[in-house]
Amino acid sequence: MNHLRDIDFDETAHNVDKLLRKKLPSLALRCGSSLTELSSPKLSLAPSHTNKTDIQESLIVDSFSIQKIVDAIHQTIFHCSSNSKIILVNYYLLNKTQEQVIMLLPYEKSQYYKALKPIALVEFADRYDYWQCQCGVDPEDITDLHVYI
Secondary structure, three states: OOOOOEEOHHHHHHHHOOOOOHHHHHHHHHOOOOOOHHHOOOOOOOOOOOOOOOOHHHHHHHHHHHHHHHHHHHHHHHHOOOOHHHHHHHHHHHOOOOHHHHHHHOOOOHHHHHHHHHHHHHHHHHHHHHHHHHOOOOOOOOOOOOOOO
């Protein structure tokens, strides 16, 4: 694969938005976390339960695999640049409105929609590749959020 190919900025941002807005809440619930817990710079991957029975064992294994994905998302967000982190944490994890997020940034509303939010989403996609590997995401679960031209 040619890693120097150009990306479709808008479609890549759309992919990240879909992951964070639609899939992350479900993934967090499935591994016993909440979006509020993910908004903290520190995330504990310690299991919230240790009761293993034969019936629950496969669910626990699935939960652990999902936890790696959630941790990769968390690590990615907290390793983004300052403005990107403010946008990603407040909008996607703390469920603040876009207007509330704009108030946290020293930029005008038009800059938020035209540049800051799309840049934050594409930065997430760029960093997510690395953090999936660092967090031990299973190979079949590794996702490239980039859309290439």
